[in-house]
Amino acid sequence: MYKVGMILLKGLLGQQRNPREAIGWLKRAAERADAENPHALHELGLLYESAQPNDVIIRDEGYALQLFEQAANLGYKFSQFRLGCVYEYGSMGCPIDPRQSIMWYSRAATQGEHQSELALSGWYLTGSDGVLQQSARRPTCGRAKPRKQA
Incomplete structure (x- = not known):
């Protein structure tokens, strides 16, 4: 159902784009x-979230947020990542919530979601009062430690 919905949404495999029918298939899925x-x-x-007139x-946006939460809770x-952004920037009617943002980014990052890894590193660099202490470590960028002179 998901694949049929995406084929119709994007007009793939020689099919005409049919957003109305695509949404029906996506809702069923x-x-x-x-x-x-x-x-x-x-x-x-x-x-x-992005529908135009x-x-x-x-x-x-409220319904979109519910859908993202359902998928995120299923481990998607x-x-x-999307919820991490929502709580970092206070979008979709949600307040800025560093704790929620860091939690969602962390969950996505543990699955190798690269944008979440980058966003999470930003939180570590800046820190958040009462939530996450700013990281004092500087990355070495893969360079070896200098050797001591004899």
Whole structure:
């Protein structure tokens, strides 16, 4: 259902783009989402977050946030990254919450989500009062430690 939805959404495999039908397929897939198949939740979240006035759906950031949360709780690293951003910048009607941002970025980073790794390093560089102490270590950028002179 997810794949059919994406094919119709993007007009792949020689199919005409059909956003209305695509969203129907994505919604069906989202209703059956689990840890193995959370993708439709995330894609629907992106669509509802960014919908424009002439789109087949109405922009609904609250609903988009719910979809991202469902996918993130199923372990989907891209939704976890999205929630890290939401709480870092206070978007989608959420307050800025460093603790939540760091938690979601950390979950995604442990799965190798590169943008989350970068965002998390930013939190370590700046720190956050009462949440995360600023890292005093400077990266060596892979260079070996200088040898002591004899």
